[in-house]
Amino acid sequence: MGLLLAVAFFLLWMHRRDQHYVLLAGLSYAAMAAGFLILDFAPVLPFEAQRIPANIGFLVAAVLIVGAAIARYRVPVPWRGMAAICAVAMTTFLWYLFIQPSITHRVLVISIALGLVALQLPIRLRRMPRAHLVDHILFWVGVLSATNFIIRPLLIIGLTGGFSTYAGFQQSIYWTTVQFSQAMISILFALCLMVAAAIDLMAELREQADGDALSGLLNRRGFEGAAGVAVRAAADEDRPAALLIADIDHFKAVNDTHGHATGDAIIAAFGAHIRAAGPADMIAGRIGGEEFALLLPGANIESARTLAEAIRTGMAGACAPCTPDTPPPTVSIGLAASVPGTGLSRLMRDADQALYEAKRAGRNRVRAFTPAPVRIAAAPDTRKSA
Numbered sequence: 001m002g003l004l005l006a007v008a009f010f011l012l013w014m015h016r017r018d019q020h021y022v023l024l025a026g027l028s029y030a031a032m033a034a035g036f037l038i039l040d041f042a043p044v045l046p047f048e049a050q051r052i053p054a055n056i057g058f059l060v061a062a063v064l065i066v067g068a069a070i071a072r073y074r075v076p077v078p079w080r081g082m083a084a085i086c087a088v089a090m091t092t093f094l095w096y097l098f099i100q101p102s103i104t105h106r107v108l109v110i111s112i113a114l115g116l117v118a119l120q121l122p123i124r125l126r127r128m129p130r131a132h133l134v135d136h137i138l139f140w141v142g143v144l145s146a147t148n149f150i151i152r153p154l155l156i157i158g159l160t161g162g163f164s165t166y167a168g169f170q171q172s173i174y175w176t177t178v179q180f181s182q183a184m185i186s187i188l189f190a191l192c193l194m195v196a197a198a199i200d201l202m203a204e205l206r207e208q209a210d211g212d213a214l215s216g217l218l219n220r221r222g223f224e225g226a227a228g229v230a231v232r233a234a235a236d237e238d239r240p241a242a243l244l245i246a247d248i249d250h251f252k253a254v255n256d257t258h259g260h261a262t263g264d265a266i267i268a269a270f271g272a273h274i275r276a277a278g279p280a281d282m283i284a285g286r287i288g289g290e291e292f293a294l295l296l297p298g299a300n301i302e303s304a305r306t307l308a309e310a311i312r313t314g315m316a317g318a319c320a321p322c323t324p325d326t327p328p329p330t331v332s333i334g335l336a337a338s339v340p341g342t343g344l345s346r347l348m349r350d351a352d353q354a355l356y357e358a359k360r361a362g363r364n365r366v367r368a369f370t371p372a373p374v375r376i377a378a379a380p381d382t383r384k385s386a
Contacts, residue, residue, distance in 0.1 A: 001183065002033030002061075005190045012197060016318060021071040022265050025193050028064035031057045032186070047098060048166070055093060059086040062117040065189055068140055068314030070124045072196055076172060078124070082117050089113030104162030105171055108153055116357040118142055129275050132199055138192040141185065148181045214264055215271030215286040223285025228344045229297040230283055234297050241303035242337040244294040246274075246311065247349040249363040251290035251331045266329060273318035293348065301337040301368055308333040308366040330364035337369075 009026030035057030121142030210222025334355030
């Protein structure tokens, strides 16, 4: 089983070389299989020394599978801590193998070490956001694995006593539960990591479909999808939302004068400038050639104006390296804020109208949408009829 899972992860990694945690998982199952192969097929050495590489294989397998699960979330893997646990465990194991022989103590030492390594997974993931069901399952598989390796041997050995010979050990309830629980936990880990790899692949495909590679922002489709959801959520929660539409001034002239390579560099620099200037919950997209849209959930018109001015005034510094021989381009920005019942399409129309006003006023400025005044019809004069 370990060899089959190792091959499956290696094949998956061959097609997804960027997902290093998949390679770690494959190496883990290979190490686990090597440990069992040594126990089952290696010749018996003096003092049962063949169990040294076998248990090293089990410890390495645990470290790699836990490291793979943690690395999937792009958080630091406690390699040094897990290596220290394994070093102490093997030192103690050698003591109970050569100095003070005891099968029971060797079993407990390796089992508890495996449990402490497994415990690193829930410790590292306890504060991580769990967007998918598999994230919750993986967390609890870590808890189950740690409990299995620490509590189960203590409980069974406490109830049934220790082991005097390996023949008795292999016929014991403890070894039967090891085979069952190890198979179950190994399969759960493998399924979780394979599902996680599939989720990561789907997220990458979705990002490619909804993203704009040049600016590093969403494309129009991706922006309208994400912003539409955010506007509806803000309306349901009775919160405001503000929309900015920014247009790089005279961008066609930049392309005609300096070439499309320079124009692309400006788009990329401006996209990076927007990402750096905006808040974490901002939804930003490139919705046209040189036109960008930014949705700010929970923002009013004044906070939107502050961000717009920061983007406008920072444009020169962000794009200056792209046009070293001439002044960098400027940007015009239109703003609109939501009112009850306002949808994304209405917000975009209002912000676009404000952008038009900014350009008509001379470009390189920020304008906010101002609704047309509502005229109230005068009441009829009843004195004449009287």
